[in-house]
Amino acid sequence: MSTRTLISPAQLARPRGRILYWVVFAVVVGGFTLAFLGPLYWMVSSGFKDTQEVIQTPPTLVPGSFAPENYSRAWEVMDLATLLFNTLYYALGALAFQLVLDVAAAYSLSKLRPVLGKAVLGMMLATLMIPATVLVVPQYLTVLDVPIFERNLLNSPWVIWLPSVTNAFNIFLLKRFFDSIPKELLDAASIDGASPTRILWSIVLPVSRPILGVVSIFAVVGVWKDFLWPMLTLPDPTAQTLNVGIYSLSAGVPVNVLIAALTIASVPTLLLFLVFQRNIMGGLTAGGLKG
Known part of the structure; x- marks a missing residue:
């Protein structure tokens, strides 16, 4: 043809x-x-x-x-080392929580088939239709005084980590990939006596490296580029992320030094994409075919 x-x-x-x-x-x-x-x-x-x-x-x-001294001046004046460390710390924490909880949710919806699983997935995907700015006020009031625990999470890493876990798009990507794993492979492991947890750890996760890489990149970049939420919940200058810190210190800084700082802030995510761009495209298309 x-x-x-x-x-x-x-x-x-x-x-x-x-x-x-x-x-x-x-x-x-x-x-x-x-x-x-x-x-x-x-x-x-x-x-x-x-x-x-x-x-x-x-x-x-x-x-x-x-x-070229503009870049070294931006590094010193804006204390980019501290801001980079804070952002990397928040990003890796969000990555860890997403890999654990989102993988568990996607595996449950895909392979364990719970009651009303399709309804739960549909409600999760429906949240993607809600603009993120609409949820800012309810989320802020929640972290200001967490129900049951009665804790104030402002200026703590939890204020970044917990909201990032509820990512319906990543759960959908993971579930779609898990759906493409042959059922016969899991049934064979179950006949050999493997529990659902053992099947997840020994079979599902090893063959899911492409999509896990995609979700990891999305998790890191999502925290790295976020601005509004960290600005509201991290007022302490020593706990701020890269974007918020640069914005807070930009008042008395020359324009060329500010642009140099923005360039430095963009380098990690650009390198991340250039290094893993093949993994991103491969992971997004890997779940499209069965077998």
């Missing part, structure tokens, strides 16, 4: 069709590259400019004054 394309092989074999194809291809690829990498280049290059060059109009494409 021949592959259907926008341009037929006969048209592509003609000189005019080949030229038109490569021109359109170059324009589309160049346009998308400029749209995605242009702001990134502007941010990195502006960190090397002096204050006057950053704010001048029209902006310069190549820095006329090369000042």
Whole structure:
């Protein structure tokens, strides 16, 4: 069965069709590259400019004054080491809670088949239709005075970790992948005497590394890029995340130093994507086929 394309092989074999194809291809690829990498280049290059060059109009494409000390100054003035440590601590904690609780929830819905499991999954997915900003006030009142325990979680890591666990999208991704694991494989382990917990630990988790990698990346990036919730719940400067700390200290900092700090804050997540981009795409499509 021949592959259907926008341009037929006969048209592509003609000189005019080949030229038109490569021109359109170059324009589309160049346009998308400029749209995605242009702001990134502007941010990195502006960190090397002096204050006057950053704010001048029209902006310069190549820095006329090369000042790499802006990055070291941003690191010291904004205490980025502490902010990076705080953010990494919150992100790894959220990752641990999500891997434990979200995997347990997805495994229960997929393989243990509880009563009203489909209704529970449907209600979980329905929460994705609610804008996140609508939930800010109820969540804030909850962490301000946790029911039953009567604890104030402000300025504690729990105020970041606990809300991040309730991630319906990650539970759905995990459940979809678990559904693709052959039932015969689990039945064979059950016949050999393995308990549901042993099956999860010895069979399901080892073959679920792609989707676990995707969920891990989503968990880390979700905490790393969040701004509104940490700003409301972490007023203590020593406990703030990277984004909130940079915002709090940006008042008396020159623009070029501020842009350098934002560049440093963007590097970890960019490296995370570049290193694991194949795992991200593989994990998202791995549960699409049975077997």
